[in-house]
Amino acid sequence: MATHEAEDFSQPVLPGDAGSDYERYLNTLGLLALQKGPDEWVHRDELLFQVVHQSSELWLKLAWNDVEEAVAHLGRDEGEAALRLLRRAALCLVYVTTQLDMLEQMSPWEYQEIRKVLGHGSGFDSPGWREIRRVTPALGQAFHALREQEGLSVVDVYVRGREHELLYQLAEALLEWDERISMWRVRHYKVVARVIGDSVVGTQGTPVEVLGRLIHHTFFPELWRARNDLTALSKET
Numbered sequence: 267m268a269t270h271e272a273e274d275f276s277q278p279v280l281p282g283d284a285g286s287d288y289e290r291y292l293n294t295l296g297l298l299a300l301q302k303g304p305d306e307w308v309h310r311d312e313l314l315f316q317v318v319h320q321s322s323e324l325w326l327k328l329a330w331n332d333v334e335e336a337v338a339h340l341g342r343d344e345g346e347a348a349l350r351l352l353r354r355a356a357l358c359l360v361y362v363t364t365q366l367d368m369l370e371q372m373s374p375w376e377y378q379e380i381r382k383v384l385g386h387g388s389g390f391d392s393p394g395w396r397e398i399r400r401v402t403p404a405l406g407q408a409f410h411a412l413r414e415q416e417g418l419s420v421v422d423v424y425v426r427g428r429e430h431e432l433l434y435q436l437a438e439a440l441l442e443w444d445e446r447i448s449m450w451r452v453r454h455y456k457v458v459a460r461v462i463g464d465s466v467v468g469t470q471g472t473p474v475e476v477l478g479r480l481i482h483h484t485f486f487p488e489l490w491r492a493r494n495d496l497t498a499l500s501k502e503t
């Protein structure tokens with residue numbers, strides 16, 4: 267009978283130089299080198315500031331990838347699979363919204379020191395948010411194509427929601443996504459107002475008032491408008 271040597275679980279087996287498979291698989295060496303160190307800080311809260319921004323970019327990366335895949339599912343008439351991903355994507359936005367709380371732990375006066383080393387850096391250039399602005403309209407188009415295929419108006423999807431369960435669930439998932447984006451913007455606006463003020467100009471020259479106006483932007487105005495139509499319709503009947 268062949269004898270098998272016992273596997274030594276303490277030794278890494280994945281390729282790489284780090285001491286353990288945990289560090290090799292997650293590339294913690296690279297990841298943890300992505301923040302400035304104490305010798306480079308103008309203020310030690312640069313670590314807090316970079317951690318919040320970098321982790322936001324990671325959650326946003328997961329979010330837009332899931333939305334993009336959901337769009338592909340909708341194109342193949344796989345509504346349930348799309349729903350599963352849209353739920354996860356919305357949760358990513360919850361995380362990036364709640365972690366904005368951490369930025370309010372910085373002193374607004376001391377943050378002015380950090381601001382001086384940001385150059386022309388602005389959230390308008392956030393890769394995660396840029397991709398979300400790209401995939402979100404595609405999500406709307408994919409949903410409306412399915413709805414039109416069934417010969418239903420947006421109002422029909424709600425009035426006859428019990429007959430068209432999947433389309434109803436999808437419409438609500440889109441609205442959830444849109445609402446979560448707005449909720450992030452509301453929270454971000456408040457953080458900005460609390461940290462640098464609501465009547466100043468950003469590092470890329472944008473007045474903070476512009477952020478206040480963006481709160482009212484929606485990606486799916488037709489889904490919001492449908493609520494008004496439903497209220498009007500119920501008064502007629």
Ligand code: HEM
Binds near residue numbers: 323392454458473
């Ligand atoms: C102390 C914290 C922060 C401050 C003071 C701040 C400030 C600002 C300001 C002033 C703008 C207007 C554009 C400009 O810079 O001129 C802006 C836009 C933006 N910021 Fe921030 N920000 C903060 C944190 C964050 C975080 C954590 C994110 C996450 C990625 C972020 C993402 C964005 C985005 C996406 C915009 C474009 C506007 C929008 O789409 O609503 N910001 N921010």
